[in-house]
Amino acid sequence: MAQTIALVDDDRNILTSVAMTLEAEGFEVFTYKDGQEALREISRNPPDLAILDIKMPRMDGMELLTELRKRGDLPVIFLTSKDDELDEAMGLRMGADDYIKKPFSQRLLIERIRAVLRRREPPSAGAEVVHRGDLTLDSTRHLCVWKNQHVNLTVTEFLLLQALARNPGHVKSRDQLIDAAYGEHIYVDDRTIDSHIKRLRRKFREVDDTFGAIETLYGVGYRYSGE
Helix, strand or coil, X not given: CCCEEEEECCCHHHXXXXXXXXXXXXXXXXXXXXXXXXXXXXXHCCCCEEEEECCCCCCCHHHHHHHHHHHCCCCEEEEXXXXXXXXXXXXXXXXXXXXXXXXXXXXXXXXXXXXXXXXXXXXXXXCCEEEECCEEEECCCCEEEECCEECCCCHHHHHHHHHHHCCCCCCEEHHHHHHHXXXXXXXXXXXXXXXXXXXXXXXXXXXXXXXXXXXXXXCCEEEECCC
């Protein structure tokens, strides 16, 4: 079956051109011109991935992402204004998996979509379950448990935590974490990783306010300190 994508943007030209490109790549695309319409339909029939413009009438991309995150961990890519760094940082803190700036290359967008969907796929050769003290990570079921409580992570957050927890005590540079979460051929800047790590910590502290297993080594990177 074709993978499904929800494309949400109030610019009809973008809806038409991007949908045509994605359909030519074999995706099934559902287009929505505002966030309210998209939320209603995505709730009924969840796609494999959503692409959200940030600035839209009625319900903008930030509000839509907030509502989607209440319902699950649907992979989300944000479309942001060319120089709006605040939008990028806020979107990542709220749980977007990736972002791409307008105007954008449609080929780059396709690469980002495939990268996020590929990261969501279970490993091909058996399940990998990581146990580190109070932490359990099951990559096949995309399951994260801390002290017997489920922690709902996005694709990117899960892969970052997995990269750290596989080698507790070992420092991972931001470049190494970018490769682990995005792949070697996708460029994101260091602040993207920092935003994801902050959100990871916040999610764990919602279930355990003493959580401190992800340590920052300033100027170097991050490490997982749990056993």
